[in-house]
Every structure is written in C-alpha cells, then in structure tokens.
Amino acid sequence: MSRLLYRLGRAAALRPWRFIVAWVLVVGAVGGVAAVAGGDLHDDYRLAGTGSQRAADLLAERFPALSGADARVVVHKDGGRVDQDGVAAARERLAGLPHVSAVDPAVPSRDGATSLITVRYDVPVTDLAPGETLDRLRSATQGLAGSGHQVEFGGQVPENVTAPGGLAEAVGVVAALVILLLAFGSVVAAGLPLAVALAGLGAGVSGITVLAAFANVATTAPTLAVMTGLGVGIDYALFVLTRHREGLAEGLPVPEAAGRANATAGLSVLFAGFTVLLALCGLVLSRIPVFMTMGFATGIVVAATVASAVTLLPAVLGLAGRRVLRKRDRAEGAPIATESPRVRRWADHVGRHPWAWLLAALVLMLTLAAPALGMRTWPSDASSEPESNTVRKAYDLVAESYGAGANGPLLVAVDLRESPDTAGLRRDLAATPGIVQVAPPLLAPDRSAAVLVVTPAYGPQDERATGVVDRVRADVLPPGAEITGLTAAYVDLSRVLDERLWPVIGAVVATSFLMLMIVFRSLLAPLKAAAMNLLSIGAAYGVLTAVFQWGWGAGLLGLPHAVPVSSFILLLMFAVLFGVSMDYEVFLLSRVREEWLRTGDAHGSVSTGLAVTGRVISSAALIMVAVFLGFALDPGLVIKQMGVGLAVAVALDATVVRLVLVPATMALLGRANWWLPRPLARVLPVIDAHGAHGAGPAAPTAGSAPREPSRV
Structure with a gap:
C-alpha cells in the first residue's frame, strides 16, 4: 500500500493539473447528481419493539388524522380575555392549510386569558417543509396578532424549524486558518489543508444528499458530518503537509517529497480514517435508523476527506513547490527545524519520572470523569430553547x-x-x-x-x-x-439507547484494537490506546454533565437553564470521538514505531516520536478544538453538546494523554510496548505501516523491509 501511495503522490505532484481537474469533475458530478436526484432529509425515530412504537402504529392504522405531525397555536391576551370569535375565524383558516387533517376545538384556560389550538396534519413532520409550514401558521393567525393578542407556536412542526446554519462552520474555518498561519508562517501552507479539506467536504456533503434519495437521513446528520469532516479533513491534510515539509528540509525535490509524504503520513491517514469509519459503523448496532444514517452520512464525508488528502493534496503540493515553507527557509540547503526540542525535553523528563506523572494524569482524568456517574440523559424539548x-x-x-x-x-x-x-x-x-x-x-x-x-x-x-x-x-x-x-x-428512547450503548462500545473498541494490533504488530500498544481513549471520553462525559446538567456553563452557551445531557450524545459522541482520538494515536505511534524499528531504542523512540509529531499534533488538536467549539454556537442542543464534548475530549487527548500518559506508560513498558506473542505474529498479516517499501528509490531503506528488533 505504501508503494502505491508513493507512486500516487509523486505522480500527482508531477502532473498536478490532471488530478486537480479530476477532483473538480468529481465534485461537480456528485454535486450535479445531488441537485438533480438528491433526496430530502427525514428523521426516522422508529423504536421497533417498544410500547410507544406499537401505540404509534395502531394510531397510524386506525386514526390517520392523529398519526401525522402536529402544531400548537397558543393565543394569549395580557390583562384580558382572548377573543373567541377571532379564535374561531383563525381555526377556519388553519383548517384550509395544506396537509391539515383536523383542527381541534380551542381549549380556553380557566381565566380565559389563553386559548390553545391543536393543528393536526396527515403526514409526518419530515414530509413537511417546517419553515414554510410555520409561515403559513403565522399567516392564518395574523388577524389575532393584529388585534393585540400574543400568538406563539409549539408542537412538532415549529420545533422542527432549524435556525440558518453557517456560523459554526465559518468560525471553525477562520480559527483553523489563523492557527495554520501561526504554525507554518506561510499563507500557502496555511491555505492548502483548508482547501483540500473543503474539497473533500464538498464531495462528501453532496454524497449525503444522494444517500437521502435512497434512505431516511436524519436532519442533523449533515451538521454532524460537517463538524467531523472539517476537523479530521484539516488534520489529515496537515499530517501529510508536515511530512512533505520534512522531505523538503532534507533537500528532496518537490515530487519526491510529496511521494514520500504520501507513502508515510498518507498511509497513517488511511489507517486513521479507516479507524474512524470502523467507529462510525458501530452505530449500526444501535438498530435505530436515525443513528445508523448519521453514521453512514459522517462516514461518507470522512472517506471523501481521506481521498482528498492522499490524491488532491500531493497535486497542490506539486503546484506550490517550496512556497509551503517560510520565506527564509525556501533557499536550497536552508536548515529547517523538523522537531521540537522543548517536546523532546518534556518527553525525556516524563520518561525519567513515569509513575509520578502517570498517577497525576490519572487523578486529573478520573476527577473530570466523576460527574458522569450522576449523568441523566434525556431528549431535549422546547423548554431548553x-x-x-x-x-x-x-x-x-x-x-x-x-x-x-x-x-x-x-x-x-x-x-x-x-x-x-x-x-x-x-x-x-x-x-x-x-x-x-x-x-x-x-x-x-x-x-x-x-x-x-x-x-x-x-x-x-x-x-x-x-x-x-x-x-x-x-x-x-x-x-x-x-x-x-x-x-x-x-x-x-432513553432506555433503548442505554441498553444498546454497551454493545456499540464493545464492538468499536474490539475492532479498533484488532486493526491497531495488525498495523503495529503489538498487543500492549493498541490495548493502551483503547484505554486512554476511553479515559478521554469519560472525562468529556463528566465535563458535559457539569456544564449542561449542573448548569455551570449553560448561560454562556445561550441556554436558559440547566438541561439534561441529550440521550443522543452518549452513542454519537462515543463513535465520533473514539475514531477521532485514534487519529492522533495512529500518527504518533507510527512515528514512534518507525524510530523503534530503525534504532531498537525503546525509550529514545518515544522521545523522538513525540518531538517530531508534537508540533503537528498540537496544531491539529488546536484546529479541531476550534472547529468543535464553533459548533457549540449551533442553536441545536444536540450539536451544541457534541461540539463542547468533542472539544474537551480532543484538548485532553492532545495534552494530558499524548504528552503525559503516552510517554509515562511507554517508559514503564519499555520494549514490551511492541511485544506480540509468537503464535499471533505468525498468523497476523504483515503491513508496511511506515512506508519503508514505498519511500522511493532514494530512500535509505528502500527495497528492504525494516528489521524488527528482538522482542522481550
């Protein structure tokens, strides 16, 4: 695979316009199909086997007028009584609206100051255009509003109206651009990861629209997919770009540097993306249609961003030449720092005192996770608006x-x-x-x-x-x-989600562990990675409980009061976060193992791996945190909680986990980090996860596999 990626990256850098035009055609074609034959978004919350679903099925069969969506018109008169003649006239107008099957008699309050009208539709809410339908409700009750009444709207249809999007995405993109510019000191280097990620995002989002023509795709699925795709897409491009800059620092020609970057970092991107897809596939085990389609939709975007990172990015790197470097570094032979001395010193320090730092980090993570023991999950309703x-x-x-x-x-x-x-x-x-x-x-x-x-x-x-x-x-x-x-x-819904959370967790952890064991040919390294990811997720759950359920940050996030953690969050956040956290694990372990295979130094390989990847992982994490915090501005409670939870988990993952727990545990384990029982070593396939075979003819190790040091 690394040889193929090397050839692909080098060819793209040598003939960039062919690949760029191909991507423009692909994005245009998928977008055209989506515009012509794409479907609409539909929430499918069927809970097969539950009492509420059996009752809903009976209503659909025997009471068609009660089986569709509903809207509530609340008419109020401050300091007086509601004009019932005006209410009657409004009821007649409401009855004539499209898809209205019945308008219940108005129910006045005891003091006569409020009147409640229930409007029933003959189709589910997902078959209506909520914004247009709400406008029609307003038009039908305009007379009441004009006569001094307060008219408000509730029920399924108004609650399904979403605020215009775009702000969260814009905040994330701007923040990412600023971070990249500070990290690389080059406008070209800062813009390339964004451009490549947005290209993959465009193809992926169009793919979701095409998917909606064949399946019910949840209304929040595109937002979740964009949140995840934007974060990982920038990160994937950043990983490849960083390795490409290292190649240029070694004096390699641009095409050769692009090819080697694709064979090494690009291979890590493939494995990281595949891990995210495995985690998202775990949502299938929930057997709840809305979650399954969220997983499929997000998977489409992640796959598209992976493809753009290993095909489109080498092409634009070929066009950019040495302009991806700072001006002072563009001259041939100019020294370019490829590692962080500060991170190396820190890794050496933690390696010399592993127990103290391990215990301190564990205490911090478990303290943050503690509030999750009292978490109450419950779907949000209008009282949270x-x-x-x-x-x-x-x-x-x-x-x-x-x-x-x-x-x-x-x-x-x-x-x-x-x-x-x-x-x-x-x-x-x-x-x-x-x-x-x-x-x-x-x-x-x-x-x-x-x-x-x-x-x-x-x-x-x-x-x-x-x-x-x-x-x-x-x-x-x-x-x-x-x-x-x-x-x-x-x-x-809450009980079904609680019951199916553990099978999803078990399947995701097991499949990710198996994949990492095959890639890194180690038993303890993937086990340690899974345990640390679970720690990050637990801490994120605890912070969510404190911020939303305890109300510590509800006001800052635009919420009127403390609210339960949405029932959707546990499943969705686990699947997305476990995959995203594995991105950094794959990238870091790839470099550590690369050094281990080259030198056989168990402790030095950890310090070198952290020093080389520290800057890029920190930049990638900052970008992802900025993207996720941008989505905390989303008006939807599920997306808001997802944004906060993912931002917290990624921040902890890139600091406490990568800079403390990883060097501490790897220092304690030493050579055992790469231990693999001989029976497993004989049956597991050998995967060149470090690009040794695909690094090109000029590579020092080209043509021969790295020799693995003896195991303990």
Whole structure:
C-alpha cells in the first residue's frame, strides 16, 4: 500500500493539473447528481419493539388524522380575555392549510386569558417543509396578532424549524486558518489543508444528499458530518503537509517529497480514517435508523476527506513547490527545524519520572470523569430553547395556563376488539398518581379502536414523568392498549439507547484494537490506546454533565437553564470521538514505531516520536478544538453538546494523554510496548505501516523491509 501511495503522490505532484481537474469533475458530478436526484432529509425515530412504537402504529392504522405531525397555536391576551370569535375565524383558516387533517376545538384556560389550538396534519413532520409550514401558521393567525393578542407556536412542526446554519462552520474555518498561519508562517501552507479539506467536504456533503434519495437521513446528520469532516479533513491534510515539509528540509525535490509524504503520513491517514469509519459503523448496532444514517452520512464525508488528502493534496503540493515553507527557509540547503526540542525535553523528563506523572494524569482524568456517574440523559424539548424563541414562549404559556404536563400529553391507544371497556380504563387512568386529567375517548372511524388523551402533572423533562409512564404501563393498561406521546417516546428512547450503548462500545473498541494490533504488530500498544481513549471520553462525559446538567456553563452557551445531557450524545459522541482520538494515536505511534524499528531504542523512540509529531499534533488538536467549539454556537442542543464534548475530549487527548500518559506508560513498558506473542505474529498479516517499501528509490531503506528488533 505504501508503494502505491508513493507512486500516487509523486505522480500527482508531477502532473498536478490532471488530478486537480479530476477532483473538480468529481465534485461537480456528485454535486450535479445531488441537485438533480438528491433526496430530502427525514428523521426516522422508529423504536421497533417498544410500547410507544406499537401505540404509534395502531394510531397510524386506525386514526390517520392523529398519526401525522402536529402544531400548537397558543393565543394569549395580557390583562384580558382572548377573543373567541377571532379564535374561531383563525381555526377556519388553519383548517384550509395544506396537509391539515383536523383542527381541534380551542381549549380556553380557566381565566380565559389563553386559548390553545391543536393543528393536526396527515403526514409526518419530515414530509413537511417546517419553515414554510410555520409561515403559513403565522399567516392564518395574523388577524389575532393584529388585534393585540400574543400568538406563539409549539408542537412538532415549529420545533422542527432549524435556525440558518453557517456560523459554526465559518468560525471553525477562520480559527483553523489563523492557527495554520501561526504554525507554518506561510499563507500557502496555511491555505492548502483548508482547501483540500473543503474539497473533500464538498464531495462528501453532496454524497449525503444522494444517500437521502435512497434512505431516511436524519436532519442533523449533515451538521454532524460537517463538524467531523472539517476537523479530521484539516488534520489529515496537515499530517501529510508536515511530512512533505520534512522531505523538503532534507533537500528532496518537490515530487519526491510529496511521494514520500504520501507513502508515510498518507498511509497513517488511511489507517486513521479507516479507524474512524470502523467507529462510525458501530452505530449500526444501535438498530435505530436515525443513528445508523448519521453514521453512514459522517462516514461518507470522512472517506471523501481521506481521498482528498492522499490524491488532491500531493497535486497542490506539486503546484506550490517550496512556497509551503517560510520565506527564509525556501533557499536550497536552508536548515529547517523538523522537531521540537522543548517536546523532546518534556518527553525525556516524563520518561525519567513515569509513575509520578502517570498517577497525576490519572487523578486529573478520573476527577473530570466523576460527574458522569450522576449523568441523566434525556431528549431535549422546547423548554431548553432560548426564551426569545416562539416554541419556548408557547411552552411557558401552556405550562402557566394549563399545567406543566400539558406540554407532553400522553396518548393511550386501545384496540377495542381486545379491551372494549374504555370507561373503566378512563377511571383507572384518572385515579393514577401523577395524572391530572383524562379526556373522553375518541373513537376510530370504524369504531375498532379508541384513543384517550391523558395530561400528566409533570413536564416532559421532569424526572417524575418517567414514573407516571411506568405506573400506567405496569398497573393500568389492559391487553391491547399501549401508551405513546412525547413523554412516553422519550422514556422508550432513553432506555433503548442505554441498553444498546454497551454493545456499540464493545464492538468499536474490539475492532479498533484488532486493526491497531495488525498495523503495529503489538498487543500492549493498541490495548493502551483503547484505554486512554476511553479515559478521554469519560472525562468529556463528566465535563458535559457539569456544564449542561449542573448548569455551570449553560448561560454562556445561550441556554436558559440547566438541561439534561441529550440521550443522543452518549452513542454519537462515543463513535465520533473514539475514531477521532485514534487519529492522533495512529500518527504518533507510527512515528514512534518507525524510530523503534530503525534504532531498537525503546525509550529514545518515544522521545523522538513525540518531538517530531508534537508540533503537528498540537496544531491539529488546536484546529479541531476550534472547529468543535464553533459548533457549540449551533442553536441545536444536540450539536451544541457534541461540539463542547468533542472539544474537551480532543484538548485532553492532545495534552494530558499524548504528552503525559503516552510517554509515562511507554517508559514503564519499555520494549514490551511492541511485544506480540509468537503464535499471533505468525498468523497476523504483515503491513508496511511506515512506508519503508514505498519511500522511493532514494530512500535509505528502500527495497528492504525494516528489521524488527528482538522482542522481550
């Protein structure tokens, strides 16, 4: 593989326009297909086998009018009573809107100052254009707003409207450009990783649109994919660019330097990208469609950025020539620093005192992870939105006028062929602790099923609401009856995610360990890498709990109050972060093992590997942290929490893990770092992970594999 990458990189540098034009054609072709035949984004939250899903299926079959999306129009009059004639006129206009199947009778509050109108659609929310649909709701109720009423909107349709994007991406790109400029001192060198990453990102995002034509792709999938793809894409290009600059520092011609960089750092990029893809594939084990498509979508973007790093980047490096160096370094023979003396001194210091630094780092990481023991995961709702948002205003008005539980009514669907006694069921429901109201049953058109709307005493995010759902299921529901609605679906979703988290973790860790064992021909090195990545993830979970659930940073992030950690975060963040963290591990271990194979010095190889990669890993980590923190500005709570969690984990990974835990543990293990039992050594394939075979004819080790030092 390294020989192929060497030839590919050298050919691209010698004939750059061929590769650049090919990439322009590929990006244009994929973008054209996406524009012509691409699909729309759809959230598919089906939870097969759960009670809420069975109830939803019964509603879809027997109550088509209740099975689609809904919107709530909340009309309020400060210091007076709502004009019911105006409400009636608004109901008529609402009933005439596209896809509206029914408009429920307005429900006035006890003091008459608020009126609640529920609008029901005959299609799911993903089949509607939320922004356009919300505009139609506003137009239909314009008369009420014009007569001095406050009109706010809640429910599925308004809550599915997303704010315009682009700010998070722009912040990340600008921050990355500044960091690269400071690191390389060359505008050309700073711009190349960005340009290459954006090219891969463009192809990948268009690929997501094409995927949406064949599968339901979640509405947040492109944002997650862009967040991940932008970070790893810049990093991958940065790894190859740094190795290319080292080649130029050795006096190699530009094509030769590009070829060798592709054969070494490019090979590390391939392995790192494959590790990210393995981690994302773990989301398939969740068996939840929305998570599966998030993994596929992000995988498409990651694969595209890997391809751009090993094909497009060598081409633009060929065009740039020696302009990727600082002006003072461009003269032939000018000395160029390829390693950091400060990092080498630090690595030597940690290696001389490994136990002290190991224990200190472990205490820090475990302290940061401790809050995660009390983490409460729960999907976000309108109460987490800023107070200026109409869905938050609607939520607060409903809670104030009708009670907190009115924001999350429960729907009890009953198959009357199995349980015909709806009167008795209604009495039992009304007598259940935590339920304040049970509406009369609504009968299906064929009178084979009924649905009862139940108002709990607690809002959807209240921990006590889970107990209400559990009591109803355990003590009240007869055969043929199931409970659904926002709160019941939240209960099922949280439990399903908790149950499937551990299989995903196990599969991702096991497959990554196996791949690293094959690549580095070591048992302890990949085991240590997996343990350290789990430490980083645990610390990130702990910080998320403190910032969001404890509310330590909620206000700074634009949240009105403390909120639970989103149920989506544990699975998504683990899959993305485990793969991203392995990027640095692969890049660092590749250089350390390269030195180990060359010198046989277990301790010196760690210091050299850290010294050579320290600057690039620090720059890459800073870029990724900046990109992820930019996404903390996203209005969506899931993306906001993902951005904060990933930024914290990457920062810890590049500092505490790479600069303390790695040198400390490798110093303690010594030659055992590269120990592999002989039976495994005989059966595992030999992979040239360091580019020795592909480094070109001028390479000192060309034509022969490196001799592996004796093992302990």
